[in-house]
Each structure stands twice: as C-alpha cells, then as structure tokens.
Amino acid sequence: MAKESAYGNGVVAKAPPSPSPLRNSKFFQSNMRILVTGGAGFIGSHLVDKLMENEKNEVIVADNFFTGSKNNLEKWIGHPRFELIRHDVTEPLLVEVDQIYHLACPASPIFYKYNPVKTIKTNVIGTLNMLGLAKRVGARILLTSTSEVYGDPLEHPQKEEYWGNVNPIGVRSCYDEGKRVAETLMFDYHRQHGIEIRIARIFNTYGPRMNIDDGRVVSNFIAQALRGEALTVQSPGTQTRSFCFVSDMVDGLIRLMEGECTGPINIGNPGEFTMMELAETVKELINQKVELKLVENTPDDPRQRKPDVTKAKTLLGWEPNISLLHGLPLMEEDFRQRLGLPKKA
Numbered sequence: 001m002a003k004e005s006a007y008g009n010g011v012v013a014k015a016p017p018s019p020s021p022l023r024n025s026k027f028f029q030s031n032m033r034i035l036v037t038g039g040a041g042f043i044g045s046h047l048v049d050k051l052m053e054n055e056k057n058e059v060i061v062a063d064n065f066f067t068g069s070k071n072n073l074e075k076w077i078g079h080p081r082f083e084l085i086r087h088d089v090t091e092p093l094l095v096e097v098d099q100i101y102h103l104a105c106p107a108s109p110i111f112y113k114y115n116p117v118k119t120i121k122t123n124v125i126g127t128l129n130m131l132g133l134a135k136r137v138g139a140r141i142l143l144t145s146t147s148e149v150y151g152d153p154l155e156h157p158q159k160e161e162y163w164g165n166v167n168p169i170g171v172r173s174c175y176d177e178g179k180r181v182a183e184t185l186m187f188d189y190h191r192q193h194g195i196e197i198r199i200a201r202i203f204n205t206y207g208p209r210m211n212i213d214d215g216r217v218v219s220n221f222i223a224q225a226l227r228g229e230a231l232t233v234q235s236p237g238t239q240t241r242s243f244c245f246v247s248d249m250v251d252g253l254i255r256l257m258e259g260e261c262t263g264p265i266n267i268g269n270p271g272e273f274t275m276m277e278l279a280e281t282v283k284e285l286i287n288q289k290v291e292l293k294l295v296e297n298t299p300d301d302p303r304q305r306k307p308d309v310t311k312a313k314t315l316l317g318w319e320p321n322i323s324l325l326h327g328l329p330l331m332e333e334d335f336r337q338r339l340g341l342p343k344k345a
C-alpha cells in the first residue's frame, strides 16, 4: 500500500517490504540486531558504545579498518552481544539485521583524497550494497551524509532545503558528490522499494578517539599544541566551521533512527568559529607558547559553514549540549593519554 513519505514533501512511497520471520520474532522479544558500518571509526565507535549500553541490542560492526581501528572497540571484543567483521562495504554483505547505521567512508579530507576512486566506490557501491541488504531483510537504514553536500555554500546558515554549491570535478568531489549520490540512492530505494530510510547531514564533529594524525583541524591543532609545534592555520584563516562534540552527535543519530523523520536533517552545533579563532582558543587552553602559522590551503575549501538546526530541534527534540570550550579539554585529556603525556595539572 502506498503511503505519504515522512519527508513531508508529498512524495508517495511504497510501503516497506514485509519483515523477515527473524524480524517478527525479534519484535516480540523487543530485541534489535543492529549493523554499524564504519563502526571502528571515530563516530562509529562512540555510537557502538551507546548502542551496547542497551541490553536489548545486539551490534554487528563491519569495517575495513582503513581509518578505523580495533582498539576503538577493544572493550566490546568477545562480548556476547557484539560481533566485529573485517568487511569492505564495496562488497555485498549477508547478515540478518533490523537496523543499519551506514557510516563506512573515510571522513578526513586527507584520507578521502588519498584514493578518490575508492572513496567514490565506497559512497556509491557501498551505499547500494547496504540498501540491497536493507531491502532483503526489511531493515531501516540511516546514512551519515555530510554538510559537504552544501559545497562552498552561498546560503548561510545552511538549511536542508538548500541544494548546495558543489564542484563536480574537483578534488573533494569523490566525497561530496559521492555523498550526494548516496542520498539520491537512499531516496530512490525509499520511493521505489519502500525502504525505511533516515539521512543525517553531519557537520564537523570532534572528540576523544579521533586519530591523532587524522589531519582534520581540531585534532591537528590539539596535537600540535601538545607537541609544542606551531598551529597550522590554512589560509586565509577567516573560513568558518561549526563544531559538534561527538556525544551530542551520537544522541542525534540515535534519535533520528528511532524517530519518524526521514530527513535529510542537519545534525551539528551552530556555534561558528573562524579557523584563526579556533587556533587562538586551542592556544589559550593548551599551550600559550605555540605560534600560529599561516599555511597554504587546499582547493575548494568551503569558506563558511553553520547548520540551521531548526528541524532537528522540532522534529527530533534534539539540540547540542556541549560547547567547544567544554569539549576541547575532554579531547585534550584523551590526546595526552594517547601521546603518553602527563595529565593536566
């Protein structure tokens, strides 16, 4: 039976496919078997921690460990409700699950540009494979899309209705166009096959467990300040980003999955900073002796970015709680530990 899409745009979508017998039996036990692709990465491993807190959840992580690590999931390895599979999402995966959080994709520009053809395959073929799986088993699937779908935005702050300003042939396209195709595939499977979809557009997220040499700005500045190196501000330094602490992000993703809103929906912290301001803040908090060094930027770097989170507030009852000034020291503590430095006095 056709039904109105939760997107509220008048689109008529097919009803979801019948749940598998497994899903029926799971329903009566109120249990959920949840697949997290990219679950060994930064956001994915925090999401797994939160999902595992609920004793009714079983969690399966599929990850190829390109930017993720088993260490991030150390405490769950061997747990009876947890499984870790080395798997590349560009290959089909046969598992029986009720929900799929599809995160697998390198997120730091340095890593997603390293092998751009692989990045676009991960976004396109990987998302097709996960949608195929969702269709086969009747699972609900959530895609972690990105604020990069807005490209170098000409509207500010960015609302979900904005279609973006993206260079289709630039060095960032493997990622931002890849995610745009992934969103298209999600909606086509929703309309054509009735798959239950959720799309989160994530804005810059930071927190403990980011790779120390990840290359993204917050981890770079914290590592540089702790090592007593100059903070590398890419020119002109007036470009802005809005930074969300990882626990707020995980809360938003779970609310989106559990709620009725298809999305796409922005999840991010609207607190906006120039990169120069971020560097000054990190210097002030961590090491006042370090210098700020202006270095060359990379092509197509978005000049401004700030989420409009009205939809997340009204449709998910979500808003971020942790400001940058509270989140940075939590990340500093984690980096000190991993770099073998003493705790802050």
Ligand SMILES: NC(=O)c1ccc[n+]([C@@H]2O[C@H](COP(=O)([O-])OP(=O)(O)OC[C@H]3O[C@@H](n4cnc5c(N)ncnc54)[C@H](O)[C@@H]3O)[C@@H](O)[C@H]2O)c1
Residues within 6 Å of the ligand: 037, 038, 039, 040, 041, 042, 043, 044, 062, 063, 064, 065, 066, 067, 068, 069, 087, 088, 089, 090, 102, 103, 104, 105, 106, 107, 108, 122, 126, 144, 145, 146, 147, 201, 202, 203, 204, 205, 206
């Ligand atoms: N952190 C952010 O600021 C941010 C912003 C917007 C969107 N996102 C999205 O959120 C998701 C997670 O980002 P993150 O910051 O945790 O990144 P991350 O690089 O730490 O994690 C990505 C994970 O995906 C895995 N992976 C990559 N390619 C894979 C493949 N082909 N098959 C299986 N696993 C694969 C990696 O090994 C890693 O564990 C990504 O989809 C990213 O695009 C993140």
Ligand SMILES: O=c1ccn([C@@H]2O[C@H](COP(=O)(O)OP(=O)(O)O[C@H]3OC[C@@H](O)[C@H](O)[C@H]3O)[C@@H](O)[C@H]2O)c(=O)[nH]1
Residues within 6 Å of the ligand: 106, 107, 108, 109, 146, 147, 148, 202, 203, 204, 215, 216, 217, 218, 220, 221, 232, 233, 234, 235, 239, 241, 275, 297, 298, 301, 302
């Ligand atoms: O050492 C650095 C690194 C980066 N930067 C600047 O900091 C800003 C943010 O850069 P990052 O590499 O952290 O991240 P970006 O905002 O470019 O991309 C990010 O946004 C959306 C997500 O989907 C991606 O996962 C994420 O990497 C850029 O303007 C960049 O030029 C510096 O000034 N110094």
